[in-house]
Amino acid sequence: MDQYSRTALHLQSFEATGSLEDRVERANDGSDIVVQTIVGNLVEQAPTCRNCNHITHVSDNRKRILKHLGFSFLRIDVEVHYRIYRCPTCGRIHRNGIPFKAKGHNMTWLFQKDITDALDRDCSTISNIANMKGTNKNIVRMLDRERLEALYGEMRPETRP
16 A cells, blocks of 8 residues: 555655545535545654754644545545654744645645646636536636636736726
């Protein structure tokens, strides 16, 4: 399972625990989507404090669920367990980043790229792409807005109407 999660799913520094959980969600169009959740831990080392250069200690364990891949009948989610570190000297909190998480979203960079590629090549609507990828149309709308702002910049009118 670990070898599969690091190669085929492009989840670097992720160690799957071997347990898969299945659930069924209702899509926007009323159809059912099977969601498989891969549970695992983030393989990480304790960082040194950026303030005083001391080795940090584990302070807390947390988890985050990221949307990973979507198909018309199946979506794969990744449940990542990671650690929060605290410096014993100065008390600052540190956390290693999740390397496969898309910046600013609870999804992997591969899922974000899959949706933006579909927006680039398809002449389909946002709702159709959301149903095709097994996600919410608001997520697709937000990614489409980010994609268009990256291409054309902020398109505010120069004068008031």
